[in-house]
Amino acid sequence: MNVLVINGPNLARLDIRDSSIYGNLSYPQLVEYISKAASGLGFTADVRQSDDESTIIGWLHDAADSKTPVIINPAAFTHYSYAIRDAAAMLKGPLIEVHLSNPLSREEFRHTSVISGVATGTIGGFGPHSYVLALMALKDLKA
Numbered sequence: 001m002n003v004l005v006i007n008g009p010n011l012a013r014l015d016i017r018d019s020s021i022y023g024n025l026s027y028p029q030l031v032e033y034i035s036k037a038a039s040g041l042g043f044t045a046d047v048r049q050s051d052d053e054s055t056i057i058g059w060l061h062d063a064a065d066s067k068t069p070v071i072i073n074p075a076a077f078t079h080y081s082y083a084i085r086d087a088a089a090m091l092k093g094p095l096i097e098v099h100l101s102n103p104l105s106r107e108e109f110r111h112t113s114v115i116s117g118v119a120t121g122t123i124g125g126f127g128p129h130s131y132v133l134a135l136m137a138l139k140d141l142k143a
Contacts, residue, residue, distance in 0.1 A: 001042065003138060004063050005034055005131065006056055007049040008075030030128055037132045041139050053081055060087035069093040069142070071134045073100070078113045089118040094141050096134040099124030 007027075015026040025033065031047045038045035050056050056077070063070050070091060077084050078099070088095055097115050102125030116122050121137060123130045 001044070001142060002068055003038060003043045003045050003135070004059065004068050004070045005038075005045050005047040006059055006070060006072040006074075007047070008056065008073060008077045009051040011073060011075055012049045012051070025128055030131075033128050034131045034135075038135055041135050043135060043138070045135075053077060053083060056084055057087040060084070060091065064090040064092055067092040069095070069138055071096045071098055071131065071138065072115065072119075073098045073131075074113075074115050078115055080114065082114055085114045085118055088115060091118075094120040094138055096120055096137060097122040097124075098130040098134045100127050100130060101125060 011030075012027045014030060027049065034047050035045050048059060050059075056074075060070065062068075064087075070088070070093065072088070072095065074081065074084060074097065078097070095118065097113065097119040099122075113122065120141065123133045123137070126133060
């Protein structure tokens with residue numbers, strides 16, 4: 001089964017971000033980590049990243065049309081992108097929101113997710129393992 005993994009703004013620059021929040025993996029290492037975990041659970045992961053809201057919306061539209069399950073780390077778009085939320089609401093398959101850090105343990109403005117209301121579930125605070133937990137949940141949802 002295919003799964004689309006979407007990563008939002010600034011995640012391609014993990015290696016220069018605050019490692020106490022985002023961990024020590026570079027983005028290519030994160031992609032490899034997700035891909036290996038997906039393969040081990042019987043998925044083929046299409047891992048993508050964009051800093052551009054309209055690109056992410058297009059990917060969500062494509063996933064809706066193909067009924068592809070989605071794991072999304074909307075990053076900063078989590079807190080204010082109603083356009084991404086509306087595109088995510090069109091999905092026909094499961095949508096799992098993930099975060100490397102726990103947004104609720106961070107600044108107040110990060111406590112609100114406009115995506116969570118249309119997501120099947122949200123997983124955060126476990127670093128890269130958040131993606132693995134999402135893949136495991138997705139496997140259980142599809143069983």
